[in-house]
Amino acid sequence: MLRVEKGYSAKRLMAKFPRRNWSLAAVKRLLRKTDATGSANRKTGSGRRRTARTDGNVNVVEELALSQENAPGTHRTVRQIARETGITKSSVNRIIHRDLKLKCFKKEKAQDLTEANKNNNKKQKKLKKSCSESTLKHSVPFIWFTDEKLFHVASPVNCQNDRLYATARTWKKQLSADRLLQKRSTFSKSVMVSVGVSLLGCTNLIFMDPGVKINGSYYRDTLLRQQLLPGICSVSGDFFTFQQDSAPAHRARETVALLSAEIPDFISH
Secondary structure, three states: OHHHHHOOOHHHHHHHOOOOOOOHHHHHHHHHHHHHHOOOOOOOOOOOOOOOOOHHHHHHHHHHHOOEOOEOOOOOOHHHHHHHHOOOHHHHHHHHHHHOOOOOOOOOOOOOOOHHHHHHHHHHHHHHHHOOHHHHHHHHHHEEEEEEEEEEOOOOOOOOOOOOOOOOOOOHHHOOHHHHOOOOOOOOOEEEEEEEEEOOEEOOOEEOOOOOOOOHHHHHHHHHHHHHHHHHHHHHOOOOEEEEOOOOOOOOHHHHHHHHHHOOEEEOO
């Protein structure tokens, strides 16, 4: 508007807008285009011709970027498409987003269920189906689950976030090795903890002695009889349902026989 109505020159426009990071050559080139065409818009078909985003390349990228029908996971990544077709990664990205207008979704991590997992789920559904909703509603608070966990005393350190800063013009070889190395012991100290939990509450944390191996006899005689079962009875009373995972010490025959005989209700593995 300033050029058309007031006849501003390139230098006068730059003086009018000193904060703009314009170059004199660019302003002159724009004014010449405005004087010749009456507009600063680019003409249709102007500019460098497309050499990568052609119709043929778009079709090829579409076939590789999308998984085949009834075959999930058969698509190629941007890097693989660029390697196979010879198209640059930036051009592949432009084709995917601008020409094909594909939407990218991030995958979530999930556990791959084995046949044993599926059978376990079937057992749980069958168990739930065998109980009425009212029975489940009143019995769920009395279901106790117990397990053991090994905790390492030495916390893990991410070297990406643990940096050493020195003054400028300091060479790495001038620093002592103790300042540059992230040392850890060969065998870090650890502690084994066991606990039982339910909707009614939880037992006290049970700390095992260092170096103790959790085998069937230790689990039955020390953990169950002396710690876990008395702790559960103190919270839940005489009625409760006990369950555990399929660890070797948990599914041992003597352990299953003990639980089946001495507690009110037991869900086996």
